[in-house]
Amino acid sequence: MSISNLPLYTTTLQRFRHWLLLIGCGAILFFLVAPVLVVIPLAFNNEPYFHFPIHTYSLRWFHELFTNPVWLSAISNSLVTATLATLLATTLGTLAAVGLNHRNLPGKRLIMAILVSPMIVPVVVLAVGAYFFFSKLGIANSLLGIVLVHAALGMPFVVITVTATLGGFDMNLLRAARSLGASQFFAFRKIMLPLVWPGVLSGALFAFATSFDEVVVVLFLGGAEQTTLPRQMWTGLREQLSPTILAAAFVLIIFAIFLLLTLELLRRRSVALRGIAE
Amino acid sequence: MNKQPNLERRLRRAELRGQLRAYLLIAPLFIFVALSFLLPLGSVLLNSFHDPVVPEGLPLTVSALEKWNGPRTQIPPEPVFEALAQDMKAAVASEKISPIATRLNFEESGTRSIFMRAARKVSTQESGPWQPFFENADPAWGQPKVWGIIRNLSSENHTLFFLSALDFQRQSSGEISLQDEGQRIHVTVFMRTVGVALTVTLMCLLLGFPLAYLLAHMQDKQANMLLILVLLPFWTSLLVRTTAWMVMLQKEGVVNSTLQALGLIAEPLALVFNRFGVIVAMTHILLPFTILPMYSVMRQIPPSYVRAARSLGAKPMTAFFRVYLPQCLPGISAGALLVFILSLGYYITPALVGGAADQMISYFVADNIGRSLNWGLASALSAILLGAVLLLYWVYDRLVGVGNVRLG
Numbered sequence: 001m002s003i004s005n006l007p008l009y010t011t012t013l014q015r016f017r018h019w020l021l022l023i024g025c026g027a028i029l030f031f032l033v034a035p036v037l038v039v040i041p042l043a044f045n046n047e048p049y050f051h052f053p054i055h056t057y058s059l060r061w062f063h064e065l066f067t068n069p070v071w072l073s074a075i076s077n078s079l080v081t082a083t084l085a086t087l088l089a090t091t092l093g094t095l096a097a098v099g100l101n102h103r104n105l106p107g108k109r110l111i112m113a114i115l116v117s118p119m120i121v122p123v124v125v126l127a128v129g130a131y132f133f134f135s136k137l138g139i140a141n142s143l144l145g146i147v148l149v150h151a152a153l154g155m156p157f158v159v160i161t162v163t164a165t166l167g168g169f170d171m172n173l174l175r176a177a178r179s180l181g182a183s184q185f186f187a188f189r190k191i192m193l194p195l196v197w198p199g200v201l202s203g204a205l206f207a208f209a210t211s212f213d214e215v216v217v218v219l220f221l222g223g224a225e226q227t228t229l230p231r232q233m234w235t236g237l238r239e240q241l242s243p244t245i246l247a248a249a250f251v252l253i254i255f256a257i258f259l260l261l262t263l264e265l266l267r268r269r270s271v272a273l274r275g276i277a278e
Numbered sequence: 279m280n281k282q283p284n285l286e287r288r289l290r291r292a293e294l295r296g297q298l299r300a301y302l303l304i305a306p307l308f309i310f311v312a313l314s315f316l317l318p319l320g321s322v323l324l325n326s327f328h329d330p331v332v333p334e335g336l337p338l339t340v341s342a343l344e345k346w347n348g349p350r351t352q353i354p355p356e357p358v359f360e361a362l363a364q365d366m367k368a369a370v371a372s373e374k375i376s377p378i379a380t381r382l383n384f385e386e387s388g389t390r391s392i393f394m395r396a397a398r399k400v401s402t403q404e405s406g407p408w409q410p411f412f413e414n415a416d417p418a419w420g421q422p423k424v425w426g427i428i429r430n431l432s433s434e435n436h437t438l439f440f441l442s443a444l445d446f447q448r449q450s451s452g453e454i455s456l457q458d459e460g461q462r463i464h465v466t467v468f469m470r471t472v473g474v475a476l477t478v479t480l481m482c483l484l485l486g487f488p489l490a491y492l493l494a495h496m497q498d499k500q501a502n503m504l505l506i507l508v509l510l511p512f513w514t515s516l517l518v519r520t521t522a523w524m525v526m527l528q529k530e531g532v533v534n535s536t537l538q539a540l541g542l543i544a545e546p547l548a549l550v551f552n553r554f555g556v557i558v559a560m561t562h563i564l565l566p567f568t569i570l571p572m573y574s575v576m577r578q579i580p581p582s583y584v585r586a587a588r589s590l591g592a593k594p595m596t597a598f599f600r601v602y603l604p605q606c607l608p609g610i611s612a613g614a615l616l617v618f619i620l621s622l623g624y625y626i627t628p629a630l631v632g633g634a635a636d637q638m639i640s641y642f643v644a645d646n647i648g649r650s651l652n653w654g655l656a657s658a659l660s661a662i663l664l665g666a667v668l669l670l671y672w673v674y675d676r677l678v679g680v681g682n683v684r685l686g
């Protein structure tokens with residue numbers, strides 16, 4: 001079935017139903033995309049208002065975003081936290097995914113269930129627990145605490161994407177390398193990693209985005225010095241909706257588009273590398 | 279022939295070595311997850327029933343009360359008063375008096391001042407009789423009530439937080455009863471949480487199904503283009519999407535001003551800071567989680583089945599409901615379960631676009647940590663929420679398998 005060309009034998013009722021589906025889906029897609037798109041022009045509004053029409057456009061809110069020390073430090077905190085959390089989650093997650101790829105591993109299902117569970121456990125509960133537990137360890141109000149929990153939240157994505165990529169990996173390639181005299185590690189680095197890197201990188205991007213967008217854990221574990229971009233937005237939204245938040249939102253939307261495109265490229269690359277058709 | 283068992287053994291050993299290596303690769307992540315995820319959740323569970331403030335702060339009193347073990351309608355004899363005086367002196371000296379008073383106050387407000395009035399004066403008196411001293415500090419010490427509260431808190435592990443999380447209380451007489459009408463808030467909040475989660479799930483299914491259906495029946499190229507429109511909001515920051523809805527639904531927001539410009543409404547509608555705003559924003563945020571699993575299941579349904587049903591005389595509706603829909607069920611249930619699980623724990627979105635009457639259970643967890651400082655109650659609420667989520671997650675694992683979560 002293609003979108004507009006219906007076969008000649010379609011009845012009026014079928015035609016009607018078909019168009020109803022198209023219009024309905026158009027409305028649903030509009031519902032999905034409109035809120036994201038509406039924010040974009042409003043971020044360039046010279047006046048601090050949030051409705052149309054916009055009379056004069058300016059970059060003043062972006063100027064505010066990139067010069068105000070509060071916002072600047074929030075941005076840099078977010079970048080540092082997300083980078084550290086991503087490195088931790090990706091390294092440990094990739095290793096574990098290689099282990100989980102073993103074809104006959106007792107307890108695999110349970111291990112997998114535990115490793116994926118940070119995705120579904122309510123963040124507030126985890127944040128409260130981390131606050132209790134890290135207080136005892138003395139790392140409650142620190143960057144380290146936030147990085148640890150963020151890495152735990154991002155790790156499932158790495159495990160899922162890398163195990164999925166490894167699913168199509170031909171283990172005979174490793175055996176061939178080993179039989180030709182390569183060491184375990186050398187074979188992993190030279191044979192396996194180059195073939196699964198799109199999966200690893202996708203997982204890393206997921207993990208980065210998770211940490212970069214996370215606010216609840218930061219609210220519980222972050223002191224005044226650990227204000228991140230989402231936390232700054234949250235504070236702003238609770239007090240007063242300021243146009244600077246929309247400028248930040250615009251930057252994050254651009255980031256999302258970049259993420260989306262990169263992931264699509266990686267997916268294609270991964271399919272091409274593994275030589276499988278989806 | 280005699281080489282056979284040897285080969286078998288060597289094979290088995292190689293297999294074991296492989297498994298061991300696999301476990302060793304998983305181990306670092308597992309240790310990390312234990313430290314930054316499992317142990318924190320464990321501390322929540324521990325704090326929901328483990329409450330050593332009173333037994334540790336007033337050890338002599340607790341054991342004196344146990345020794346006496348009189349009926350709860352009486353006030354205890356002099357030795358208990360004396361034990362309390364000793365405990366108070368020790369706690370004042372080590373500056374640990376305030377947490378004890380706060381803890382007592384969670385059970386019955388007003389107890390804090392009763393306790394502190396005696397504690398402030400206790401160092402002025404060397405020796406007994408203590409009963410008149412306490413009654414002099416606050417007449418409530420001559421009533422059995424405050425003693426009942428201390429006795430309720432005497433053991434290190436108890437169910438008081440869970441009782442309180444379910445709107446019950448243990449009275450000073452030791453009986454368990456419903457809390458006073460004005461304080462019964464949690465059951466309402468649990469019901470509301472489930473209600474909002476169900477509504478959002480239903481909305482996501484209603485909106486997600488037709489879109490997934492359309493995508494699944496399009497050519498791959500076109501479908502991929504439209505899929506980007508689904509994935510863009512999915513990848514956009516949660517706070518950005520919530521901000522967007524605040525902007526859209528405000529009194530002078532885009533939706534209201536458009537409707538007014540079209541002449542459909544005269545006065546701006548109240549669209550945000552109420553249940554409507556919460557449902558709309560949460561549905562928008564969670565919709566991709568239903569579309570993606572439904573889409574990937576529908577794409578694998580051979581179109582010939584519906585055609586066969588039609589050619590055998592089934593009406594379009596019959597073919598759809600009896601042949602097509604049952605084949606979609608794995609995708610529908612996966613999406614619905616995921617959305618329901620995720621919405622149960624929502625905090626940020628309701629807190630920003632909802633009003634006071636729309637807050638869900640996560641809000642009350644955060645509130646009890648941040649404002650009321652009743653950590654035990656927050657933990658018990660968390661434990662109930664966590665239990666529900668893990669139960670549903672178990673169902674999800676049985677049904678879908680956690681490794682098959684689709685991430686766009």
